[in-house]
Amino acid sequence: MATSSSFVAHIGARYAGALFDLCMERGVVDAVAADLDTIAALIAESADLAAFLKSPLHKRDEQGRAMQALMFRAGVGPFATNFVQLLARNGRLFALPAALSAFKDLLAKSRGEVTAKAVSAEPLSFEQSEQLKSELSRLVGKTVTIDAKVDQSLLGGLIVRVGSRQIDGSLKTKLDRLAVAMKGNA
Structure with missing residues (x-):
């Protein structure tokens, strides 16, 4: 196995x-x-x-x-x-x-599309998904399809990966960065 x-x-x-x-x-x-x-x-x-x-x-x-x-x-x-x-x-x-x-x-790939993997704390609404597709299509210059997943541990926000690019706007990551910054100032 x-x-x-x-x-x-x-x-x-x-x-x-x-x-x-x-x-x-x-x-x-x-x-x-x-x-x-x-x-x-x-x-x-x-x-x-x-x-x-x-x-x-x-x-x-x-x-x-x-x-x-x-x-x-x-x-x-x-x-x-x-x-x-x-x-x-x-x-x-x-x-x-x-x-x-x-x-x-x-x-x-055969259709000239790019798949973006989106992970959010809550399911994306139709409007949110369409807006994300539109913005990502504008950024990468190709038609984008969304492969959406839910991960409640993110607390809020969104992580999007398109090819080798990743955009992490999750609340969990922001809180982790804040904790690291606060430890550095102590």
């Missing part, structure tokens, strides 16, 4: 690249992308599913049957279902979240 996140990311990227190439060849990129978004939402909504993907306790055929049933119930199409089945058969289901992320990155 994989323990290194870079190892898992590498495996996910390889599988995602193969799927992306196949989808481009067959002209089904948008349909498969929508199905993969559905799968990502299922994983995000269920801690049990996320744990199941990582668990070495289940045999590959058990994982395959369970995921087949879940894909059917969620209305996921054949390309994405076969992709998940391939990961299960090869004992690589733990890399599914990384593969979903890598596919999304490949899709954005």
Whole structure:
């Protein structure tokens, strides 16, 4: 079982690249992308599913049957279902979240888009998300999509990463900097 996140990311990227190439060849990129978004939402909504993907306790055929049933119930199409089945058969289901992320990155790159990862203390409203997209698009000169996550430990504010640039406007970071500054003056 994989323990290194870079190892898992590498495996996910390889599988995602193969799927992306196949989808481009067959002209089904948008349909498969929508199905993969559905799968990502299922994983995000269920801690049990996320744990199941990582668990070495289940045999590959058990994982395959369970995921087949879940894909059917969620209305996921054949390309994405076969992709998940391939990961299960090869004992690589733990890399599914990384593969979903890598596919999304490949899709954005092919469209000339940049994905910004935004972490906030509370979920962003539609208006906040649109304003953030607009400002970031102006800054980077490309269409920006937002991959939003919530981390309540930030207390307030926002951390945004676009490529190698990071903007940290979180309250937690500001308080940490203030504490360091106050220790320096003591």
